[in-house]
Amino acid sequence: MPAIITSNIIFIFDDKRRYIIDLSELVNVFPHIEKDKNAKIYLIEIRNERGKLVKRFKPFKGLELKTAECWNGQKWIPCLDLPEDVASCFNIGKGYRVTIALIAYDGRPFLPLEIKCVGYDSERVAEYFSKIEADLISLSLEQRILNEAVSHLWDAYSRLEENDVEGARTSVRNSLEVLRKELVPKIKVIEESEDFPQRIDRLIRELAGFVHYGGPHPGPAPRTTTEMIISVTIELIRYFAKAIENKVMSFEESG
Numbered sequence: 686m687p688a689i690i691t692s693n694i695i696f697i698f699d700d701k702r703r704y705i706i707d708l709s710e711l712v713n714v715f716p717h718i719e720k721d722k723n724a725k726i727y728l729i730e731i732r733n734e735r736g737k738l739v740k741r742f743k744p745f746k747g748l749e750l751k752t753a754e755c756w757n758g759q760k761w762i763p764c765l766d767l768p769e770d771v772a773s774c775f776n777i778g779k780g781y782r783v784t785i786a787l788i789a790y791d792g793r794p795f796l797p798l799e800i801k802c803v804g805y806d807s808e809r810v811a812e813y814f815s816k817i818e819a820d821l822i823s824l825s826l827e828q829r830i831l832n833e834a835v836s837h838l839w840d841a842y843s844r845l846e847e848n849d850v851e852g853a854r855t856s857v858r859n860s861l862e863v864l865r866k867e868l869v870p871k872i873k874v875i876e877e878s879e880d881f882p883q884r885i886d887r888l889i890r891e892l893a894g895f896v897h898y899g900g901p902h903p904g905p906a907p908r909t910t911t912e913m914i915i916s917v918t919i920e921l922i923r924y925f926a927k928a929i930e931n932k933v934m935s936f937e938e939s940g
Contacts, residue, residue, distance in 0.1 A: 687795055687822055688715065688787045689729070691806035694767070696779040697755050704772045705755050705764035706783060712763045714803050718790065720754040724765060725789035727822065730810050734780035741813070744843045745786065745822065746775075752790075784810045786822055794827055817842055817912070820919045826926050830936075834863040834922055841915055850907045854896040857914050864918075865889040868925065871936035892917060 693707045712718050727745035732738055750765045765785075767777070777783065784807060787795050800823050802808040814822070821842060824835045837860035844853040865886060874881045895914050928934035 687727075688801045688803055689784065689807040689811055690787070690803045691730075691782055691784040691810060694772075694777055694779060694781040694783060695755070695764070702769065704767040704769065704777065704779070705753065706750075706767055706785065708752070708763040708765060711787070711803055714801075718752060718763060720752050720763065722752045722791040723789075724750050724752055724787060724791075726750060726765070727786040727788060728775065728783060729786060730784040731775060731777060732782045734778070736782070739776060739781070743846050744818070744839060747788075782806075788822070799823055817915060817919070820916070820923075824919065824922060824926070826922075828926070828929065830863060830867045831922055831926055833867075834860045834918070837863065838915055838918060838922075841911070845908065845911065845915075850911060853911050853915075854907070857896045857911060857918065858893055860918055861889050861893045864921070864925075865893075868936060873935050874928075875933050875935075889921075892921075 688711060690708070690711045692710065695705050695707055697703050697705055708718065726748050728742055728748055729745050730738070730742070731740045748771065750767065753764050753766045754761050755764050756762075772778070786800075789795055800811065800819065802811050811819070821835065821839055824831075826832050826835065837856045841853040841856035841860065844850075844856060869882050869886050869889070872882055872885075892914055895910055925934065929936070
């Protein structure tokens with residue numbers, strides 16, 4: 686469950702000038718978080734020192750930062766280092782508040798398949814998530830192939846937000862092709878019939894048929910149909926992840 690947290694931006698002037706994202710509230714819930722680790726986050730929302738909304742990102746903005754520990758004048762606090770160029774790029778200043786999602790920590794997914802809101806403010810922000818956003822942000826997974834398929838779906842959603850429907854359809858097809866060509870041939874199932882991979886292959890081909898080029902688009906409208914196929918593909922990926930986690934399916938991943 687990626688952790689959603691709303692946190693203060695603090696400006697530190699010790700060995701170097703830097704902004705930090707205070708992680709004290711997060712570490713109270715997840716005390717295993719240490720300094721000097723890589724963290725992948727999504728930047729979701731920025732508010733200024735008066736609480737006024739500066740920017741709500743659609744889609745969320747991905748960043749890779751380092752965990753750290755800083756002296757705030759009273760005590761050492763766990764934090765994320767936010768380089769000045771990143772703060773400048775997003776117009777983030779001292780006293781601002783950001784809502785972030787911690788997706789991966791120390792090279793591993795941070796509790797995948799659910800969303801954990803830490804604190805009331807993060808719960809408030811999460812209420813604004815679309816269903817696709819909430820579903821995609823929960824899919825930070827261990828398997829490279831599944832993560833690659835999810836990344837294409839994020840791109841599809843981003844393109845839909847920019848009204849690039851055809852670009853979104855291309856990205857959905859790419860996601861389905863990753864599943865069909867890289868995952869399906871390698872899966873082994875325990876509690877299903879031997880032809881299960883073939884049936885999954887046919888299902889994926891049918892889904893891809895809804896977002897192919899050429900001729901009239903199946904469904905009520907290209908955008909509506911594309912959103913539907915994104916949602917169905919999300920559920921298919923979630924099914925694979927849970928089946929692997931529950932050891933009713935396995936596959937040998939190379940590379």
